[in-house]
Amino acid sequence: MRRGTPAARDRFVRAMLALCEKKDINKISVRDVLEESGAARQTFYNCYHDINDLILDVPFALAETCDEGLYTQDACTALFCTARQERGYFGQLPHHTGQNCFRDSYLNKLKEIYYHSVFHGSPCEIAAQKAQIDAYIYGVVDLFMEWCATGMQDDPQWIAAVIFSMKPPFMTEDPLPDYCAHQGAFSLEA
Template sequence: MHHETKAILANALIAMLQKRSIDKITVKDLVEECGLTRQTFYNHFYDIYDLVEWIYLQTTEKSLAENKDYDTWQQGFYQLLISIRNNKVLVQNTYQSTNRDSLERYMHTVIYDQVLAVVERQAIGMSVDQKHKNFIAHFYSLAFIALICEWIKDGMKEKPEDIVEQTAVLIKGDFEKALNKYAK
């Protein structure tokens, strides 16, 4: 029931976003839309943006979990872009809202975890301090986030596969090269 209630709230929010911006939707509006109480909402979420982050995580969690190595990171990045495009109204509403940082926070969490997993796998057999692996993951995460934010701002016109292909060309071998420079 816990997950079902969250899904009901998520679906109601997505439906409401078809008619108005996220900054114009209140918890009261949302619970009235789906016939729940405010307390039910607050039993599950801190605020509307907490619900938005939950929606983002639910839509990307499975596809990214399966693509955490150097050979499949591109598929994970592609799946993330597809997920963002499939939730275009939600993402663009969040991006254009006063609380855009919730979108960026979500992207950083998801992308950093993904990139760090790839870096960790590339570092197997190397003696590299964790702080250096974390820095590499942070650096590339910020680059990915900047690309995604620019793509969102431009209306998601470029094909996800083109973004992934161009990114892959730029970073091919870079994780290993950086790790080798930091290796003891």
């Protein structure tokens, strides 16, 4: 993930979202994405290792378009509203059975993002903070996946309030802008 040109990656993310509206996420292949996007196979592999890599990248691509980052309750609410708008994709995530478990891959990527932004202290301090971040991230991802699996009925503002009530107090800076700059972020064009 995080390779290729922003325009190519945008095409693939949009293609995946469109395909999920009409097809089971477990049945979507690289060939389907290529047909939907009109891109060449090599262009896909310049951006992603496989279809599971693209599936993992979609939520991050959408989060990167949020002007408020990740660390505000309003931004979190906006991301849940985006998930509702892209129900075809997000509604299928809890049932995705691809080679890489989406939940585990998503957790690992979130840990990488948060660890990159938070850890600047002593090893003892870092170990305690890692444990708090891990507990927070597992709670957030499990809450999100359950919300997706149950039809996204609960109000996004309520979900965001729950998420922000769990946030460790030392997590004060939004990790996404710095992490995206480090990784070479892109945004989806309207």
